[in-house]
Amino acid sequence: MRKTHRPLTTVALALSLFMAALEVTVVSTAMPTVVGELGGIQSYAWVFTAYMLSSTITVPIYGKLADLYGRKPIILFGIGLFLAGSIASGLASSMGMLIAFRTLQGLGAGAIQPVALTMIGDLYTMEERARVQGAFSAVWGVAGLVGPVTGGLIVKYLSWHWIFFINVPVGMLTFALIVAFFHEQVQHKPQQLDYAGAGLLCAGVVALLFGVQGVGTNLWALPAALVLLVAFVQVERRAPAPVIPMTIFKHPAIAISSVAGALFSAAMFGATTYVPLYVQAVLGGSPTTAGGMITPMIVGWPLAALFAGKLLLRTGFRPLIVGGLGLTVVGTTLMALLLKQDAPLFALQVAMALFGVGLGFASTALLIAVQTSVGWELRGVATASNMFFRTIGGVLGVGLMGGVMVSRLLADPTIPVEAANALLGPERGHASIPEATLRTLSGALTSGLSINFWLICLFAVGAFIAGLFFPRVQRNAGTPVATEAAAAPH
Template sequence: MAALEMTVVSTAMPRIVSDLGGIQNYAWVFTAYMLSSTITVPIYGKLSDLHGRKPVLLFGIGLFLVGSMACGVSSSMEMLIAFRALQGLGAGAMQPMAVTVIGDLYTPAERARVQGVFSAVWGIAGLLGPLTGGLLVKYLSWHWVFFINLPVGLGAAAVLFTSFHENVQRKPQRLDIVGALLLSAGVVALLFGVQGTGKGMVWLPVALLLLVAFVFVERRVSDPLLPMSLFKIPSIAISASAGALVSAAMFGATTYVPLYVQGVLGGSPTLAGGIITPMIVGWPLSSLAAGRLLLRVGYRPIIVGGFGLSVVGSVLMALLLRPGTSMLVPQIGMGLFGIGMGFSSTATMVAVQTSVGWELRGVATANTMFFRTIGGALGVGVMGGVLALQLLRDPSIPVSAANELLGPEHGRSLPPEMLRTLSGALETGLTTNFWIISAFAAVAFLASLFFPRTERVLAATTSAPPTTSTTPTPPASEATAPH
């Protein structure tokens, strides 16, 4: 569901803006979803370590489906943004818990292969998402890009409920409520701050104070929401920082490249969504390769090489995407970006899960996913502010004109002078965003150069998975896994 949601919604967004209006809030449809999923990831991770993965995952799927149905019946951009936030509250449990379950079921060497196979769902979604989204928008309506989650989610929940069983040894621990509130408020304030101009910038010092207070609390409570000791492990610290940066680039690309194709190049919704396909197909293919290469060369070469490919893909788009550009340019750029993400994300996740035992695996996995998601949310927020500022710079052009530009007629009813001005403003704002994407990817690559030179993944640890679906004690082989 998470993979399909990204490609289907990205394909439909220009038509949604044309129908509901509110292009100045375009980014909030994505950032509201990412924000609500981000602030809940550490909470879900901690709850899963206390009560097991299954109840958390089932709750997340249920909440995601309620949010999806509400998005589908939205009649305004404000309603859609609010219900996307609700949808994100469920998504915060889905993907991190699914990845954590893999860490529970398999030994370190087996995880390297299984994580690659697991990533194949992104390839399937990459092929089906743009086509499905385009057909739904063309023959039904954009509302159905949210309704389509219902049968998928019910099927996933049924399989999980009947086939996944775990034996959790519960401990008398309490959830760090104060830490959760401080982290949530700090992230919200930070997102408002990075998107604000003028008086809106006041949110940045507020965010700083809240996040400093969060760290202060986490260092003193007996059972922290996000143990600061995790960041003493180099593989976790670097995976978190580099993952946040490259996710800002990745979410920016998947949000704004389709908008460029449809709003500047005049492509159809199906074509705009198809631009993302090379990235999401290349991602699982390189993940499969990474799973095998990890046993031969270790983590660092794959991580550094993957981040390097993402830089090449993003710079290619920033340099060459111009009016009249061949569609091959964004396709090649997104393909290289996806291949790089497949290598780096698989290797970093396996490295993180190998660095801790069962009792911390949920929070360590959630921590990595948290930084990836917060990076994406903040990155899209910054770029949304850049685009809105560019579109609203000329007060003579009404916002409704920008909404009409993304309609099925591509603004043909607008006066020629206004159309040229508006297209130029959209092109300038998006080109600036492409350079911002490249900058995020480049800094992530620089951070990856500090990844520790560890031993190779232990090839001997390929024992069969435990008889139960999860186990509260980590395999003995993990005691000697590289940190």
């Protein structure tokens, strides 16, 4: 059997995570312009939630498949699907097509990050992983710096379609490196996928998402979601190989980390989705300026995660968790107060930086505490479950805020949807909007988005309160104090 070339395989995995990180900032920067050209501002949130939902629900399934059939075929399948979705998204000519192709893109992304992190665990010892983590943190930091600028330049000088094409050469290079340099000997395990549990989880989360952003029309989905999720829990308790073992939540550290992770992720994804929209649509900023508002948060996260791993040796988990979540409350409160017509953008960037630094400290400590709370045989499941709840929180948070924004726009029947779309066009379309309509529209958007920013603050406060109940977890001397997963903003 050929030997794996560890350095080049590591490069390939770093490139795969770079694609995921770049996707966050570039798409957030360009989305207001996309709405201006394609229309469909009422579906704005679905472009994000469709991608996040499809990638999140498939994470535990891909994890099981990687155990059954090996890491290599699963990550190659994920990269291929991600690239197909990227190309199709770039060719989309309507908002409906874009949402469908983003779903396809998310189905591929669901394999990339968890399998890449699993491969790092296979390639490196516990001691080596602490060093490799620094490089993977730098990947997210670089993507956070170049993403908004790249997205803004693409929209300005080329077309929004190219924001989806830029990942294609990176993905092709990643695919080729893994094919050529990663080799494994698969030990097939007699496991079966929990199809019933996976199906109920998918249906329950989709129903919940429809319910929270239903704007009064889809509230029927909330009781349906409750029934489906209760059925999911019952199936998981009896399944021989459950998607999410319910027994792990008997550990207080895991249960509280799941709640706190879901809440701070709702705040984080809400900020990356709606701050660029506010800056471009209400404040009149350029796509580059709009994307630049979230750069301090995305860069602050991995930088703080690097320090958090070292501070854990001295402080333990609770100070970093409570202190980090406290910083997120300060940052989101300032953000909600500062997002006004005459607000200095630099002050907003400082608020976003505080938010990101707080997330970096708290999320790292929470994830490593989860890994410390269980033995080796449950560590992978516990880590995957924690990531799952974080992303589900982001999906539902963005969906809820999308419902709030649309409800404010629909509250005034004199506002035509076409005017809202034109407001976000490349030239902001002001010439085609009557002045009275423009004032009414701007007021409705400002009202809806202001509510969203206070919701972001509320989510951060909820995460902080959950953090106050975090138990005192003893960190074993042999436990790694930094992991590549902890430094990545999921």
